[in-house]
Amino acid sequence: MMLRMTAIVAGLALVLAGSAEAQTPRRGGTIRMTAPYGSSFTSLDIHTTQRAQDEIYAKALHRSLYIWDSAEGKPVPELAKEVIVSGGGLVQTFKLRDDAYFHNGRKMTADDVIWTFNRIMDGTKAYPGARYVRIIEGAAAVEKGQAKEISGLKKIDDFTLEMKLTEKVDPGFYFFTALTSIYPADEAAKDSFIQHPIGLGPFKFVEHVPGSRIVLERWDKFYKPGKPYADKIVISIMGEAAARDVAFRNKEIDTSVLGPAQYVAYQTDPNLKGTLVEVAEVFTRYMGMNPAFKPFADKRVRQAINYAIDSDLIINKLVKGKAYRATSWLPLTSPAYDKTMKPYPYDPAKAKQLLTEAGYPQGFEFEWTTSQNESWGLPIVSAVIPMLDKVGIKVKVKQVETAVLAEVVRTGDYQAFIYSQQSGPDPLAALKCFHSSTPQPACNYMNFRNPEFDKILDEAGQTDDAAKRTQLLQKANAFLYEEAPVWFFNYNKAVMAVQPWLHGIQQNPTEMTHQNVEDLWVDETSPAK
Amino acid sequence: MLSFLIRRLLQTIPTVLAVVLLVFVLFSVVPGSIASTLSDDVDPQVELRLKQQLGLNDPVYVRFGNYIGKLATGDFGTSFRTREPVTSMIAKRALPTLQLIFTAMAFSVLLGVPLGFIAALRPGGLVDSAAMIVAVTGLSIAKFWLGLVIMYVFALKLGWLPSFGYGDGGLKYLLLPALTLGVSPMALFARTTRAAVLEIMTADFVRTARSKGMSETRVVKWHVMRNALVIILTTVGLQFGGLMGQAVVVEKLFSWPGIGSLLVDSVLQRDVPAVQGSILVVVLAFLAINLVVDLLYGVIDPRIRYA
Numbered sequence: 081m082m083l084r085m086t087a088i089v090a091g092l093a094l095v096l097a098g099s100a101e102a103q104t105p106r107r108g109g110t111i112r113m114t115a116p117y118g119s120s121f122t123s124l125d126i127h128t129t130q131r132a133q134d135e136i137y138a139k140a141l142h143r144s145l146y147i148w149d150s151a152e153g154k155p156v157p158e159l160a161k162e163v164i165v166s167g168g169g170l171v172q173t174f175k176l177r178d179d180a181y182f183h184n185g186r187k188m189t190a191d192d193v194i195w196t197f198n199r200i201m202d203g204t205k206a207y208p209g210a211r212y213v214r215i216i217e218g219a220a221a222v223e224k225g226q227a228k229e230i231s232g233l234k235k236i237d238d239f240t241l242e243m244k245l246t247e248k249v250d251p252g253f254y255f256f257t258a259l260t261s262i263y264p265a266d267e268a269a270k271d272s273f274i275q276h277p278i279g280l281g282p283f284k285f286v287e288h289v290p291g292s293r294i295v296l297e298r299w300d301k302f303y304k305p306g307k308p309y310a311d312k313i314v315i316s317i318m319g320e321a322a323a324r325d326v327a328f329r330n331k332e333i334d335t336s337v338l339g340p341a342q343y344v345a346y347q348t349d350p351n352l353k354g355t356l357v358e359v360a361e362v363f364t365r366y367m368g369m370n371p372a373f374k375p376f377a378d379k380r381v382r383q384a385i386n387y388a389i390d391s392d393l394i395i396n397k398l399v400k401g402k403a404y405r406a407t408s409w410l411p412l413t414s415p416a417y418d419k420t421m422k423p424y425p426y427d428p429a430k431a432k433q434l435l436t437e438a439g440y441p442q443g444f445e446f447e448w449t450t451s452q453n454e455s456w457g458l459p460i461v462s463a464v465i466p467m468l469d470k471v472g473i474k475v476k477v478k479q480v481e482t483a484v485l486a487e488v489v490r491t492g493d494y495q496a497f498i499y500s501q502q503s504g505p506d507p508l509a510a511l512k513c514f515h516s517s518t519p520q521p522a523c524n525y526m527n528f529r530n531p532e533f534d535k536i537l538d539e540a541g542q543t544d545d546a547a548k549r550t551q552l553l554q555k556a557n558a559f560l561y562e563e564a565p566v567w568f569f570n571y572n573k574a575v576m577a578v579q580p581w582l583h584g585i586q587q588n589p590t591e592m593t594h595q596n597v598e599d600l601w602v603d604e605t606s607p608a609k
Numbered sequence: 610m611l612s613f614l615i616r617r618l619l620q621t622i623p624t625v626l627a628v629v630l631l632v633f634v635l636f637s638v639v640p641g642s643i644a645s646t647l648s649d650d651v652d653p654q655v656e657l658r659l660k661q662q663l664g665l666n667d668p669v670y671v672r673f674g675n676y677i678g679k680l681a682t683g684d685f686g687t688s689f690r691t692r693e694p695v696t697s698m699i700a701k702r703a704l705p706t707l708q709l710i711f712t713a714m715a716f717s718v719l720l721g722v723p724l725g726f727i728a729a730l731r732p733g734g735l736v737d738s739a740a741m742i743v744a745v746t747g748l749s750i751a752k753f754w755l756g757l758v759i760m761y762v763f764a765l766k767l768g769w770l771p772s773f774g775y776g777d778g779g780l781k782y783l784l785l786p787a788l789t790l791g792v793s794p795m796a797l798f799a800r801t802t803r804a805a806v807l808e809i810m811t812a813d814f815v816r817t818a819r820s821k822g823m824s825e826t827r828v829v830k831w832h833v834m835r836n837a838l839v840i841i842l843t844t845v846g847l848q849f850g851g852l853m854g855q856a857v858v859v860e861k862l863f864s865w866p867g868i869g870s871l872l873v874d875s876v877l878q879r880d881v882p883a884v885q886g887s888i889l890v891v892v893l894a895f896l897a898i899n900l901v902v903d904l905l906y907g908v909i910d911p912r913i914r915y916a
Contacts, residue, residue, distance in 0.1 A: 119861050119870035122878070123691045206644065206659045223655060274693055290701050291866035291874075292775040316774055320862050326760045326772045483641040483879055521653060 103583075109602035110312040110609065111582065114327075116337040116593070119319045120291045124277045126258045127200055130208035132591050137294045137315050138258035140597045142279035145174065145193070146256040147596060150586035153415065154505070155252030159188065159262060159280065169248035169544070176239040181301040182264040183284040190241040194233050195265035198222060201230060209259030211522070215251065217244040248541065253506035282308035282598035292317060302598065309584075309601035331607050334582040337593060338575045339454060340400035346577055355577040359587040360404050360412040362504025365456040366566035367464075368526045373446065373495040380438040382564040386424035388431035388471045394463050395570055399455060403570035408561035409503055409511065411571040413589035416507035416553035421561065423568065431471045443472020449497040451482045456500045456569070490521040499525070500572065505590050507553045511537055514560060526565040533559050581606040617903070621896050628892050629680070629885060630673060636881050637669045643689040646878045663689060676885070685889070686882035690875070695886035699868060703890070705775060706867035709859070710852050712787035714845070717795035722841060724795075725802025730829075732807060740799055747796025752855055756789040756862045773864045786863040790855060794848045798841065805840040809833045838909050846902035850895040 115121065117133035126138040147158035157163050162175040180188040200209040201222040213219045217232030232244035245251065254260070267278050277285050282304070283296035293316045298308055318324045321339045328336040329352075338346060338356075346352040369376035369385070376382060395403050404412055407421040435443060451457040458479060465475045480488060488494050501523070503510045513523040516534050520527045533556060540552035561568070574592035578585050584600040602608070642665060644656045660666050664675065679686060685695035721744075728740035763785055764772035776782040809815060810833060818828050857869035868887050875883035 118874055118877075119864075120874045122874075125692070128690075128692065203655050204658055204662055206655045210655070274691070289775055289866050290698070291705075291860070291870040292864050316864055318773060318864050322757050323760065323773055323862050323864070326757070326765050330765045330768075330772050332764075332772055332774075481641060481877070483646050483877060486646065487641050 105309045105583070105601040106603050107306075107309050107601075108311050109309075109604075109606055110314060111310045111597065111600055111602060112332070112334045112608055113313065113315045113593075113595070113597075114318045114324055114333050114336055115315050116318055116321070116324060118317070120317060121288070121294065123274070124285075124288060125274050126261050126277075127207050127209055127263070128205070130259060132593065133317075135258040135591065136593050137296070138261060138279075139281070139594050140283040140296050140313050140315075141277060141281045141285060142258055142261035143180070143281050144255050144258065144260045144262060146252040148256050148505070148588060148590055148594070150588045150596075153413065153589075155250075155256035157252070158256075159193075163251075167244070170245050172243045172245065172251055173236070174241045174243065176241060177303055178239045179303045180280050181299075181303070182267070182280055183278045183299055184264065184267060185301070186264060186266075188262060188264075188280055189238040190235040191238075192262055192265050193241055194230070194235060195268075196260070196263045197233060198229055199263070199268070200260065207259075209257070212254040212257070212260055215245055215247070215249060215254050217246050249508065250506065253509055283313050286312075304598055308598040310597075313597055328577055328579075331579065334579045334602070334606070334608075335585075335593075336577045338402075338577055340398075340402045343402045343575050344400045346575075352577065355579065357576045357578050357585055357587060357592075359574050359589050359592055361572040361574045361592060362411050362413055362502060362510075362589050363500050363572040364406055364409055364411055364503040365403070365460075365498070365500045365569045365572065366406070367448070367496055367498045367569065368489065368494075368566050369496050370492065370494055371527060371565075372492070375438070375440060375444045375446065376496070378438045379563060380434040381440065382566075383424070384431040384434035384438070384471065385468070385473070385567050386564050387427045387434065388473070389464050389467050389567060389569075390426040391423065391567075391569055392426065394460060398459060398463050399570065402573050402575060403455070404573055406568040406570050408557045408568060409514070409566075410507055410553070410557045411503050411589075414504045414507045414510070416550050416557065418554045418557060421558065424561075424564075428467075428471050435471060435473075440472070443474065445474040445476060447476045447478050447495045449478045449480060449485065449488055449494045451480060451485045451498075453482070453500075455572070456498055460569070461498060489525040492520050492525075492527055497525075498569075501525070503571075507557075508537070508541060508549075511540075511553060511556050511560075514565070528563075528565050530559075530563065533563070579606070614900075617900055621893070624896065625889065625892065626677070628888060629676065632881075632885050632888055633669055633673050633676070636879070636884070639879075641879050643879045643881070680889075685886040688875075688880055688883045690878055690880045690883065695882050698871065698883060699886050699890050702866060702868045702871050705778065705865055706853075706856060706860070706869065708778065708783055709786055709790060709856055709865060709867060710849065712783055713791035713852060714794065714849065716787060716791040717793075717798055717848075718845060720791075721795035721798030722802050725799040725804075726806060726834075726837075728799065729803040729806035729810070737803075741803070744796040744799040747792045748800075750792065752789060752793070752858045753862060755792060756786070756859060759785050759789050760863075773862075775864070775866050786859050786865050789863070790852060790859045793855070794852065797848065798844060801844045802837060802841055805837040806833055809836045812836075835909060839906060842902055842905055842909065846899050849898040850891075853891045853895065 113136065115133050115136045117131065121137060122129035122131055122134050126134060126142055143158055145159050146155040149156045159180055160174040160176050164173040176190060182188060197213050197216065200207045200213045201219050203223040203225050210223055216230055218227060218230045221227040222230050234242040236242055262280060264278050267273055282299055282302045284299045286295040286297050288294045293314055296313045298311050302308060316333060321342060324336040325342055327333045346356055369382055371377045391405055395401065395405060405423050407423045410417050435441065448461055450461045461477055468475055485497065489497055489499060512518055514528040514533060515537055516529045518524040536552055536556045536559060540549050540556065543549050576592050581603045582600060586595055588594050644659055664672055676686065688695055688698055691698065724740045728737040731737055760772045763770050770785055771782055774782055815828060815832050818832055856867060857873055859865065860867040860869040861873060868890060872884065872887040875887060
């Protein structure tokens with residue numbers, strides 16, 4: 081008996097030791113990621129492109145002032161050791177790292193940060209990061225060509241930078257994306273930079289085969305001790321889901337983003353079920369309604385639309401469960417998400433009643449602009465049409481390309497449209513899209529104007545009490561639920577298949593494919609050399 | 610010969626101009642612009658300035674004139690997206706596309722032409738029926754589906770070859786996409802060859818050759834094959850253009866870094882200079898190949914003279 085007990089304890093100890101050893105990151109090896117959102121990278125100048133596709137490589141090559149920490153669920157300082165807040169929250173003093181080296185061996189200083197932000201605000205270039213840098217005092221003047229340099233940025237010394245903001249926000253939410261990556265001032269001004277980019281990230285550039293792959297190798301002078309773990313990272317461009325599926329099953333790639341059909345297939349395959357990593361991304365899928373179109377000006381009609389559509393059925397049957405039902409605008413992973421909130425129930429009778437009250441007992445007809453997207457496009461519209469028909473609402477479908485849809489929503493040239501819009505990570509910034517002061521082209525696509533809503537949001541922006549701010553944001557979110565400027569469809573569930581030999585994957589709600597690659601490592605079972 | 614060459618080269622000018630004009634007109638009526646793909650939140654003033662800078666506010670005829678002026682000096686313009694010269698973008702993509710197309714063509718000619726010949730020599734026989742079933746199937750299958758099946762069989766099930774990517778550009782990576790691309794022309798060459806050979810077999814000069822006691826082998830080699838080659842060559846020349854179009858699907862599926870995938874992304878993002886450049890290169894390649902085919906006619910059939 082005693083002997084058996086000893087054996088069990090010894091066995092347990094061995095198992096535990098084994099698992100502990102398995103969790104010790106291994107140095108070396110190659111990480112093989114995929115870029116699934118197209119057949120190329122837009123540009124090696126990450127300032128010029130806002131596509132999620134491009135940020136995949138940029139996460140390895142570049143660094144911004146902040147970085148998204150998935151474990152904390154918020155942005156944390158990356159290129160600054162300390163951030164001192166003063167001036168009623170409007171002045172941020174960054175104590176920059178003095179051990180961050182660009183891939184050409186030069187140390188980063190405050191000059192590089194200032195040069196980078198001035199570059200992004202060049203009004204002749206329309207850099208997408210400008211919408212974040214605009215939060216710095218004087219940045220808009222540079223964009224308009226009224227000033228040469230951003231007045232709100234001041235170099236105190238080589239490693240101290242003072243930043244004045246135009247409003248009281250957490251700058252972390254504005255400066256964590258690759259769109260605001262810090263460039264080396266001297267190098268980035270050269271034409272050669274676009275062929276051979278230089279950054280501060282854990283991996284340095286080796287080669288780019290346009291339309292095929294980007295290869296990066298470990299940067300030995302990266303400022304985080306012992307990191308990155310891998311020797312090399314290869315990011316293959318694989319826009320076709322079916323091709324990714326074959327490559328993943330063939331162990332040629334380490335990560336693969338899954339669509340609804342593959343999600344079902346992987347869940348039912350015992351060999352692949354364990355590879356799935358899921359996260360509720362900060363994207364809300366919705367049908368926007370134009371208040372200039374008479375029926376949609378009435379709140380009751382907009383609410384009726386929400387009652388008339390069986391969203392759960394569409395999510396389960398059509399989206400194959402690869403989404404979370406939306407209650408209001410803020411997604412599940414938002415710090416201000418209200419768990420007690422219930423979504424609009426499927427209630428056609430209630431919808432009919434509301435339509436009658438609004439003066440549309442026989443319903444009406446509207447034109448619905450949509451793209452081909454399988455998760456938030458034509459297939460969804462096709463499923464909704466008979467549901468709306470049931471309550472007397474007729475739909476005329478207008479199909480356009482994604483590039484055209486982007487223009488349609490910004491110009492307001494629609495009666496209704498279906499879209500996927502970033503609704504986080506910062507709840508205040510996400511809800512600001514519905515503030516009267518936000519122009520339609522910025523992100524107020526429904527041209528929502530409501531003084532009562534503005535008041536709640538302004539109050540949330542002004543308060544220093546975090547709990548009160550959350551409470552006010554939840555109130556604003558509930559207000560949107562009631563006003564129903566959109567049909568609240570779903571929040572994206574991002575699903576990524578990850579090979580068992582790749583460790584350290586973070587469940588990043590801002591975009592699943594955007595990994596802090598210095599934390600990833602491959603064990604010896606990886607077939608990659 | 611020289612005057613023929615010069616005349617043919619001069620004939621390409623209106624063709625190129627027509628293609629450039631067509632793309633220009635198409636992109637001026639298609640909604641969406643580069644500005645809408647750059648950022649979700651472009652300041653309207655900035656957007657206006659950007660469009661001005663890129664010349665998008667000018668009327669089509671002005672843009673067309675500017676473009677033709679630059680083109681005459683060999684300048685294909687600058688990409689809206691990557692902000693690098695279109696010529697260097699295309700240069701990076703040209704080799705993989707050429708590798709893919711020529712390998713696919715070699716495979717389809719080497720397999721399709723003999724298959725057609727064998728089928729025609731025993732019309733109605735078992736080999737003929739089998740060859741034609743293969744040919745019709747090859748012509749009917751969708752590229753995308755075929756590529757996936759080929760990937761599944763040769764990479765996943767048999768483990769012989771990688772399923773995707775360019776690797777070092779070697780044959781190992783090239784085989785599967787080239788096979789996918791080559792099946793359809795292979796089928797077409799088999800059918801064309803069969804039809805051509807059957808037609809020539811019943812021609813008067815073949816009957817004359819046989820009645821003079823010439824052996825069947827010599828009849829086929831000297832009369833049938835040479836005459837059939839002219840018809841086959843025409844099909845090969847035309848297929849080059851078709852392959853360039855079909856390469857788009859194959860390149861995208863296999864992550865092959867060619868002009869096709871560049872074209873797709875450029876169209877989606879309204880990168881007009883890159884689209885223009887890509888299409889222009891494809892058109893020029895097509896014209897060049899057809900010129901080479903025309904010159905080869907004379908080598909195969911001495912009766913053909915270039916006046």
